[in-house]
Amino acid sequence: MAVQAQFGGLLLPPYAVEDQMRALKDYGVLLSAAQSELTRNVVVGGGGAAAMPLPSRKRHRREDEHRHYNVDVPLPGMGSLAADPTAAASTSGRAPADAEVDALVRAECEQLRAGLEAARARQRRALLARAAASVLARRAREAEARLEAARRRAAELDEWVRLAAAEAQAWCGVARANEAVAAGMRATLDALLLRSSAAAAGREGEGDSSEPGPEDAQSRCSCCYVEDVEATGTAAATPSPLWNGRWACRACGEGEASVLLLPCRHMCLCKACEPRTDACPVCSGAKNASIHIAPS
Structure with missing residues (x-):
């Protein structure tokens, strides 16, 4: 309050305390240097005598007083005088600092x-790797499913082939059995044919020309009556033409008799005449079925 009253109620500007103290110290140093120069050049006495310096002890005491006065008691307007250089220095030093801060911030932002x-x-690569792995796994599962289906199909085909082979073997056995039966029947018919031819030749020598009945022809041609024919030896038979040493067709007389008629069991027709004949030419019985016998 005393300082304020002494300097006419003037107030220092609201600068920071450190800035004010720094400005006061700098201003005190300047004033001390100026005072020391004046003290060094003062004239003692008159008559233009040469200037003599004061004793060093007195000069040091005055310098300390002036320094103390300048530091502790501010002068009017000193705040505005001291604040301007500091503000300018602070403003001039702030631009490089701001540039350095901006450069540091930009470097950090870049990093x-x-x-x-x-x-x-890295995240994209991981996502792509997971997607590729899932696609590969799905394709592997699909391939395994197709392979398993192919294996099942191959097993089914193998089973069908095995069954077909077994069935073929069975049919081959049946065919061999039928061939054996046909061969036996053919042998029986050949034997009956030879016997009938021998009996007819004997009767021609005796001049007997009687015609046999249907029952006698059936008994001669049937394998079931072989023993009866051999036992009696008296049954008459009509001589039948031969075709290359075998029994000829009773319908056309040109082809070989290779069709067995049922139910009379007479083998008296060739393959060409069998479709056109409805009755047996030997016994005139109705034809219900026929069996083609391969020549031996």
């Missing part, structure tokens, strides 16, 4: 951006 880009790239 952060590079790190984010690298993280995004």
Whole structure:
């Protein structure tokens, strides 16, 4: 309050305490240097005598007083005089600091951006790897399913082939059995044919020309009556033409008799005449079925 009253109620500007103290110290140093120069050049006495310096002890005491006065008691307007250089220095030093801070921030931003880009790239690669792995796994499962289906199909085909082979073997056995039966029947018919031819030749020598009945022809041709024919030896038979040493067809007389008629069991027709004949030419019995016998 005393200082304020002494300097006419003037107030120092609201600068920071450190800035004010620094400005006061700098201003005190300047005033001390100026005072020391004046003290060094003062004239003692008159008559233009040469200037003599004061004793060093007295000069040091005055310098300390002036320094103490200048530091502890501010002069009017000193705040505005001292604040301007500090503000200018602070403003001039702030631009490089701001530039350095901006450069540091930009460098940190660049590093952060590079790190984010690298993280995004790693994440994309991981996503692509997982997608590729899932696609490969799905394709592998589909391939395994197709392979399993192919294996099942191959097993089914193998089973069918085995069954077909077994059935073919069975049919081959049946065919061999039928061939054996046909061969036996053929042998029986050949034997009956030879006997009938021998009996007819004997009767022609005796001049007997009687015609046999249907029952006698059936008994001669049937294998069931072989023993009866051999036992009696008196049954008459009509001589039948031969075709290359075998029994000829009773319908056309040109082809070989190779069709067995049922139910009379007479083998008296060839393959060409069998479709056109409805009755047996030997016994005139109705034809219900026929069996083609391969020549031996």
